[in-house]
Amino acid sequence: MLDQMELAIREGILEKAGPVFQFTHDILQQTIYDSIHPDSRSLLHKSIGKHLLDAAANNRSILMLAVDQINLFVCEGTPSPEERALFASSNAKAAKFALSSYSFKQARSYIDTGMTLLEPNHWETQYALSLSLFEMSASVSCTTGDTTTMHSHLQEVLAHVLTFEDSLKGASLLVKLLASRSQFDDARFNCFDILKHLGETFPREINASTVQNELPAIRSMLTTVSYEQMKALPQMTDRSKLNAMTFLNLLCTCSLISKPLLLPILSSRMLMLTLQHGLCADGIVGLAIAGYSTFLFADDVPLALQIGRVCEALIAESPQKHLLRSRLCNELWGTLKLLREPVQAVTAEFPEMYRSAMLSGDIESAVMCRWLYPCACFWSGALSLSSVSQHLVGCMKEASKYQQSTVLFTAMAALQCCVHLSGESINEVEIQSMEELRALGEGNAFLEWMLFIHNLASHFYMREYEQYRELGEQAVALLSQLETISTWNFQHKRMLLQAEQHYLNRDLISADAAYEASIRSARDHKWLNEQALAHELYGVFCVENGMRDKGTAQLRAAIDRYREWGAANVAKRVQLYVDGLSTGAKRS
Numbered sequence: 249m250l251d252q253m254e255l256a257i258r259e260g261i262l263e264k265a266g267p268v269f270q271f272t273h274d275i276l277q278q279t280i281y282d283s284i285h286p287d288s289r290s291l292l293h294k295s296i297g298k299h300l301l302d303a304a305a306n307n308r309s310i311l312m313l314a315v316d317q318i319n320l321f322v323c324e325g326t327p328s329p330e331e332r333a334l335f336a337s338s339n340a341k342a343a344k345f346a347l348s349s350y351s352f353k354q355a356r357s358y359i360d361t362g363m364t365l366l367e368p369n370h371w372e373t374q375y376a377l378s379l380s381l382f383e384m385s386a387s388v389s390c391t392t393g394d395t396t397t398m399h400s401h402l403q404e405v406l407a408h409v410l411t412f413e414d415s416l417k418g419a420s421l422l423v424k425l426l427a428s429r430s431q432f433d434d435a436r437f438n439c440f441d442i443l444k445h446l447g448e449t450f451p452r453e454i455n456a457s458t459v460q461n462e463l464p465a466i467r468s469m470l471t472t473v474s475y476e477q478m479k480a481l482p483q484m485t486d487r488s489k490l491n492a493m494t495f496l497n498l499l500c501t502c503s504l505i506s507k508p509l510l511l512p513i514l515s516s517r518m519l520m521l522t523l524q525h526g527l528c529a530d531g532i533v534g535l536a537i538a539g540y541s542t543f544l545f546a547d548d549v550p551l552a553l554q555i556g557r558v559c560e561a562l563i564a565e566s567p568q569k570h571l572l573r574s575r576l577c578n579e580l581w582g583t584l585k586l587l588r589e590p591v592q593a594v595t596a597e598f599p600e601m602y603r604s605a606m607l608s609g610d611i612e613s614a615v616m617c618r619w620l621y622p623c624a625c626f627w628s629g630a631l632s633l634s635s636v637s638q639h640l641v642g643c644m645k646e647a648s649k650y651q652q653s654t655v656l657f658t659a660m661a662a663l664q665c666c667v668h669l670s671g672e673s674i675n676e677v678e679i680q681s682m683e684e685l686r687a688l689g690e691g692n693a694f695l696e697w698m699l700f701i702h703n704l705a706s707h708f709y710m711r712e713y714e715q716y717r718e719l720g721e722q723a724v725a726l727l728s729q730l731e732t733i734s735t736w737n738f739q740h741k742r743m744l745l746q747a748e749q750h751y752l753n754r755d756l757i758s759a760d761a762a763y764e765a766s767i768r769s770a771r772d773h774k775w776l777n778e779q780a781l782a783h784e785l786y787g788v789f790c791v792e793n794g795m796r797d798k799g800t801a802q803l804r805a806a807i808d809r810y811r812e813w814g815a816a817n818v819a820k821r822v823q824l825y826v827d828g829l830s831t832g833a834k835r836s
Contacts, residue, residue, distance in 0.1 A: 286324065294321035294331075301338060308345045315342040319361050327365070333374070336365035340380050347384065350607050352391050359385045371408045379405065383417045390424055391609040393650035398425055412445060416491055423498045424612065430653045430692065432506035439499040446492040448517065454509050463546050466516045470538055470551055473519075475561045478535070484526035493518060493530035497575075500537050501612065504578070505654050505694040512541040529568045533575060535559055540579040549587060549733055556584035573597075574605035574613040582620050590736045592774060595624040615652045618643045619659055626662060629777030632814035633670040637663060644677050657688055658698045665702040669709055671817035709781065709818050711788075724749055740769035744782050751789055763789060780809030784822055791829065800826060 253269055256262040261280075263272050271277035284292065297317030304311040315338050321327070327335055339362030346355035362381050370378045382401045389398035402425065405418040419442055426435035440450060451458070484490055496518050503510040518534025539555030542548045559580055563572045573581070577598065585594050598621040605614035622639035625631040631639070640663040647656035660679055667674055680688075682703065689695035727742035747762035763786035770779035783806035790799030803826050810819035 290321050290324040293317045294325060294327075297321060301334075311338070312342050312345055315339055315358060319357075322361060322365065329367075332365045332367070336362045336374070336381075337377055339365065340377060340384070343381070343384050347388070347609075350609055352388050352609060355384065356388050356392070359388060375408075375410065379409065379414060383421075386418065386421050387609075390421055391611055393611070395425060395428065395651050416442070416494075420494060420498060423495075423502070427502050427505070428612070428651045428653065432502050432691070435502045436499060436507065436510075439495050439502065442495050443492060443499070446488055446495070448492050448496070450513065450517075454507075454513060456509065459509050459512050459545055462512060462516070463542075466512055466538065467542060467546060467548060467551060469516065469519060470542060470555055473535065473555065473558060475558045478522075478527060478558060478562055479565075481522065482526040484522070484528040484531065486525050489521055489525045490528060490530075493521060493528055493534070496521075497530045497533050500533070506692055508544065508693050511537055512545055515541055527562075529566060529572060532559055532562050532566065532572055535562075536576050536580045536584075540583055543584065543587070547729075549729060552584055553588055553733065556580055560585075570604035571608055571610060571613075574601040574608075574610055574617055577601050577605075577613060577617045577620055582624070586624075586737065587730060588734045590734075590773070591624060591628045592630055595621065595628065595630055598624065611650050612652065615643070615647050615650060615655045618646055619655045622659075623662060626666065627777075629775055629779075629813055632812075633666045634672060634814045636814075637666045637670070637672060637674060640666065641674065641676050653688075654692060654695055657685055657695055661685055661695075661699050661702045665706050668706045669815045669818050671820065709815065710821060721749060736773045740766050740773060740775055740778055740782065743769055744778065744785065747782075747789075748785060756793060759789060776809060777813050777815070780806050780813060780815070780818075783809060787822075788825075796829065800829065 253262060257264055257269075260272060261276060262269050264270075271280075281289070294317070297314045297320075300310055300314035300317060304314050315335075318335050318338060322335060339358045343355045343358035343362065346352075346358060359381055362377075363385065366378060366381070367373050382405045386398045386401040386405065389395070389401065398421065402418050402422050406415060406422070409415040409418065419438060423435045423438050426432075426438065443450070484493070496514055500511060500514050500518075503514065515534050515538035518531060519538055522528070522531035522534060535555060536559040539552045539559065542555065543552035559576070563569050563576075566572055581594055581597060581601070598617050602614050602617035602621070605611075605617055622631070622636045622643060625639070626633075626636045640659045643659045644656055644663070647653070647659060657680075660677075661682070663674060663677075664679055664682065666672075667679070682699065685695070685699055689699055724742060724745045727738050727745060730738040731742050743762050743766035747759050747766055750756075750759035750762055763782060766782040767779060767786065770776075770782050783802045787799045787802030787806060790796070790802060792799075803822055807819045807822050807826070810816075810822065
């Protein structure tokens, strides 16, 4: 054969570079290939593939090249029963290699070919191979948003598994499928059922009283946690405990959306398993959620931030750091880091987390990162409302593609708020009314909160907030606490709310000073939207207290800042107020 190849080199058909032979031109290669009879060509592919397969061993590149050649034969030829079994197994191996490098489209091709080569009664005669192919198929379908195939192949797996251990991969994918469809009760029930078989039992109903009773013990356990202590732990190796941690992680994901009261209980169990049996990636997730829960339910901000720092240090050294960053994008980056670091700096990390999650096939985390970026930009004023709206539209399209309903409806609520403030029309996606979203959000704590907070923002920027006075007084107290953690993120907010509180209480001197201080702080810390709001509220205050020229100047500054942000409707409302001053119009 080498003699013939040397002859081809002399004839100018091939050229050699080191040990590599290649055609001198693509057209020449295609012409020679087309001249081979189709039957001979098919057999040639099989011959090349089988020789490469014999030489492949565990060499990834050679194995995948071999399977590519074999599959060209399979498309046209008729393999023998022995060849079908060999080629199906080879495709399964190639699919695993493709998945390990996150090549999901390539993996899908190998999986589909492998499944066509299975025997008619393959669950009886090729059980391990069938389980592997159908599980990989469901996993790839989850990543690509093909929930129909995912559901079908999961049903196939769960109907034929022979052992509890064999059911776990399929059960975990089923939980993800149910959660994506907002069937959170079913998803939680499945997790609890699996955990019970793994020796981890929980009360099915947990209320606020249960959580408050458990919090002292949870906080006591967390106060002893340090980076050095966690790093000194051995790696968790107990298969049963690792499986339990997987389902506890899944249960936390579901509970964050639908039943946050479960988070302290679940995360404390994850921490106990970690301390008793060793550290794993899910253990870092459990620790982060324990810190997040401490902030949510115990108002212990210093302890929550301490745990957050420990988790960040552990993640930075973890081989799975990219997966962990995107998995904890909401609890750690979107909450605990935002409490202490400039929001603009944290916001800039979300696009990279999104890309990491998409590359690794973690669709749920990717879509959440895609949502958090425009969400943070809206609240910080880092982007114009028009840009925020376009990011939200992109997020909605992706959430719809992958059937992530919670993020879809949450982004829709935020987009409604942007449209209300900017006056722009959005025709690229369908936006449901707030009433429809509230109906869809029933039983979804995350969506209910997002609907409330964006509705509140709409009322606040349009100065329709008298009904929120009591809430504002509570917010001043909370912001005063948060300001001690991050002056950059919270000082101007506290000052502005305090100015309004002073004004409502008729303490005009304190109000005047607080308005001016809020404007300076918002400007210095680059919060464009809230600088505009502070100018507006100070302007109204001045006008209503006999300082019309000063007030008008403040209101015009507010109009400029609102326009710069893209809040055209808000700027228009303030302009109408300014225009009305010349005719003696009073603040409504």
